Amino acid sequence: MSQQRKTDSIEIAVIGGGVIGLATGWRLARSGKKVVVFEKKEAGRGAGWASAGMLAPQTEAGYEQKDLLEFSLESLRKYPEFLRELTEDSGIKVEAGKTGxxxxxxxxxxxxxxxxxxxxxxxxxxxxxxxxxxxxxxxxxxxxxxxxxxxxxxDDWHLDSRKLLAALKTAFINKGGLIHEDSPVTEILLDGKTAAGIKVLDPKTKTEKEVKANTLVLAAGAWSSQIKGLPENLIPPIxxxxxxxxxxxxxxxxxxxxxxxxxxxxxxxxxxxxxxxxxxxxxxxxxxxxxxxxxxxxxxxxxxxxxxxxxxxxxxxxxxxxxNRDHSPVLGPSPIQGLYYAAGHYRHGILLAPMTALEVSHSVLTGDFERLKPFSITRFFSSAAA
Ligand SMILES: Cc1cc2nc3c(=O)[nH]c(=O)nc-3n(C[C@H](O)[C@H](O)[C@H](O)COP(=O)(O)OP(=O)(O)OC[C@H]3O[C@@H](n4cnc5c(N)ncnc54)[C@H](O)[C@@H]3O)c2cc1C
Missing domain, CATH: 3.30.9.10 (D-Amino Acid Oxidase, subunit A, domain 2)
Structure with a gap:
């Protein structure tokens, strides 16, 4: 589905219409923001479409991933309320089963x-x-x-991730969000140390056009390191x-x-x-x-x-x-004003969708990113390049 509306200057551009981009876009739209998701193919058909839908932080707990484990457990705790609100906004009931x-x-x-x-x-x-x-x-x-x-x-749960994606897409649109499909973002545009917009391939003309936006959320899953325009140290090592x-x-x-x-x-x-x-x-x-x-x-x-x-x-x-290099996501603001990350969820993007969406949208809306500090891009600055 590709909705047509002039988008040459928009408030928030989300790059990538997977589970993370849709969930974050939905939360921002729910707060009254004008959000456009740019998706290179069909929204909801990324890794999340192939996923098993397990919400299993206790089974998946890794030996040296304390921050990720805490974030995962918190995300699981948020799931019931997240799904309740999702049903409210989409009309689609997504049930999670606690089978163990x-x-x-x-x-x-x-x-x-x-x-x-x-x-x-x-x-x-x-x-x-x-x-x-x-x-x-x-x-x-x-x-x-x-x-x-x-x-x-x-205490392990699981859900139907395809139903979750359908609900996120519907909820986002119902809250006023726009999805532009078949619209790959080719470049992130900067004005010095400030986000200025994106270059995107127009599905009809197959030519690049510039879209101005002061707030960008990079949520392009496994492709997040492939989009031009960022200085090398700000490209997530995904x-x-x-x-x-x-x-x-x-x-x-x-x-x-x-x-x-x-x-x-x-x-x-x-x-x-x-x-x-x-x-x-x-x-x-x-x-x-x-x-x-x-x-x-x-x-x-x-x-x-x-x-x-x-x-x-x-x-x-x-x-x-x-x-990512350390198998944890990159989340929250970057040293570029207006550029936010929501990428690199590896095996846990379905599980981490509630916390990612809630905390990344909170940081966009309020500037507070305390809860996201362990997942900042800055953790890669001191280590050698991959
Ligand atoms: C086999 C398998 C099983 C899994 N099982 C589980 C599980 O049980 N539990 C769990 O929590 N997680 C699981 N995962 C992981 C989970 O699916 C991912 O972590 C999650 O989908 C990541 O979400 P995402 O939105 O970041 O990426 P994706 O879902 O891949 O979405 C990214 C989107 O960005 C779009 N895109 C890419 N580049 C551009 C561009 N330049 N411009 C515009 N759009 C672009 C893509 O087309 C895609 O739609 C599994 C994954 C796989 C593959």
Whole structure:
């Protein structure tokens, strides 16, 4: 959908119509700002479209990512209110399910990994439980008899990320936001140390035009480092990490929890789909589905839930995770007045959408960015270039 209105001078330009750009744009529009999202293809079809929709900060907690973990836990806590307001503005009900995750072990190596996984989460005070093979199968009867133990993480949630994207798009438009699709931003325009606007490719004429805007939000996911115009030290060190998920019709093995094991996760969705993910491939911007990745996912999933061999394969979902050098996002203001970042959410963009949208829009509206300080672009200034 491309709405036509003259936009040669606008208040706020959001670069990128993925989950982060749409969520941030929606919050700004909700506060009465005139916001235009520029999207190079179709809004809502970036990495978020391919995502598994897991909201699992406890399972995903990394050993040296304290700030990210706190931000993630806070984002999960904000989700119910965020979804309530989203329904209010979009008329679309997006439900998040608190199914919990079972992290399963099949062999001795897995058991050692499982113990480390359990110990770390217990130290953090998360309510994790260790289960024997039998106990695991009581919770999830379709698991293979080869599963010898598991850790249950009861506080993990997940949602349908495609429904979330549809709701964000509708809510943004309902609040007066404009989306220009097929409109890649080719350059960020600066006037000294102040944001002045963007250059964008006009979908009709295929020529570049300048759009003036004093406030820019860079939310172009894995492509955020590819747009011209920024001084080198202000280009976020983001690279694409390809992820593939197999979308199965799972009537023959309905699962009720998210199942994780080495090299695979299985996420049951409400409409009878089962998502089997995900690969993690450094292939630049190439998004072709490779046979090896499909084979590995199916083999790993089959080892845990043998019944998947009877499930029709409906779709192969591929997306590019936007990964910063330290795998945490870049958020908030930059040394260029009027330029804000909302990029580099790597594996957690769906989970982090509420906090990103709330805090980035808060910093645009008020100038206060205290909560975003750990994610400032300035953290890369002292380290060597990537
Ligand atoms: C297989 C897979 C599974 C995942 N599972 C989960 C999960 O379970 N939970 C979770 O929290 N996260 C998950 N993620 C991560 C999550 O999808 C991403 O972190 C999130 O989508 C990032 O959002 P984004 O808006 O920054 O980027 P994207 O969703 O990629 O959106 C960026 C948008 O910017 C547009 N764009 C790019 N360049 C330009 C330009 N020059 N001009 C205009 N527009 C431009 C793109 O076309 C795109 O629409 C998963 C990702 C993958 C690939």
């Amino acid at each position: 995750s079972l992290f399963c072990a099949l062999n001795r190596d897995d058991l050692e990994r499982l113990q480390r996984f359990f110990d770390f989460r217990q130290r953090l005070g998360f309510p994790v439980m260790k289960l024997k093979g039998e106990e695991t199968r009581e919770k999830e009867p379709y698991l293979s008899p080869r599963v010898t133990a598991s850790v249950f993480v009861p 690279r694409p990490i390809k992820g593939m998920i197999l979308n199965l019709k799972a009537e023959s093995c309905p699962l009720s929890h998210v199942i994780r094991a080495e090299g695979v996760y299985l996420v049951p969705k409400q409409n009878g789909r089962l998502l089997v993910g995900a690969t993690s491939e450094e292939k630049g911007y190439d998004v072709s589905p490779l046979a090896g990745g499909i084979k590995d996912l199916l083999q790993n999933a089959f080892d845990i839930v043998p019944g998947i061999s009877e499930c029709p394969l409906e779709e192969i979902q591929i997306g590019l995770r936007p990964a």
